[in-house]
């Protein structure tokens with residue numbers, strides 16, 4: 150199993166690629182996985198400073214992990230890679246960078262976009278193309294890179310892929326962004342299929358479906374106040390935090406989830 154116990158020679162966890170790790174849910178995942186012993190390779194599109202700050206947080210978390218486990222050597226520094234994953238040609242370079250840090254054992258397919266709230270009869274082909282390219286196609290391409298490294302079929306030692314979907318995949322988001330919801334539906338179906346495709350090759354594939362989480366993404370829909378405004382419609386009475394989503398992601402990556410594959414885990418406060 151890839152997620153071995155820490156040893157004096159290193160954490161034994163390997164490298165985790167977190168796409169869209171500069172902000173929000175991806176940043177929380179990167180910090181938490183570093184705290185659990187993974188070496189982090191995070192990606193960003195535009196926010197270089199924010200990505201560098203998250204990488205520094207990961208280094209501090211890695212030092213904390215090592216101190217707690219009596220590991221005396223310095224951690225491999227986290228790396229932040231600028232890559233617009235809307236361009237498929239940018240993806241191999243991300244994984245080549247990760248290869249230089251150590252063996253890849255985790256991929257978090259987190260980078261994702263929404264768009265201005267709109268009805269389907271207002272949507273353009275350009276909008277749909279961007280939405281599906283970033284949310285669905287790039288995730289599948291990244292997963293292909295990861296499987297080529299992790300799968301025992303390719304000489305790898307196994308690993309875990311977590312796709313960040315959305316509760317929108319089952320709610321449909323009418324009048325808001327049906328295209329976004331549909332792209333996340335594609336992520337769910339892809340998760341089920343890939344999980345079964347590589348289950349016998351020591352690679353686990355799962356998805357987390359966040360509900361309404363307080364991050365910057367809502368501003369891009371033209372509705373920055375949505376998390377606060379929707380609070381009373383969420384069964385637990387509040388929006389979630391990026392850290393709460395990251396906890397579910399980190400569990401799916403951990404040895405504790407060794408028999409969990411093809412699962413789609415709602416982190417929605419009951420919504």
Ligand code: NAP
Nearest residue numbers: 169171172173174193194195196233234261315362364366
């Ligand atoms: P966010 O705060 O807007 O952060 C998005 C991240 O993705 C940033 O790191 C951004 O990089 C990166 N990114 C965006 N477009 C990219 C591109 N073309 N190439 C590379 N990186 C790109 O979003 P979030 O709320 O944390 O969402 C993270 C994931 O959770 C997404 O897949 C989203 O669909 C999903 N989700 C979110 C919620 C929610 O309520 N927040 C709910 C359900 C699902 P830069 O910083 O460089 O721009």
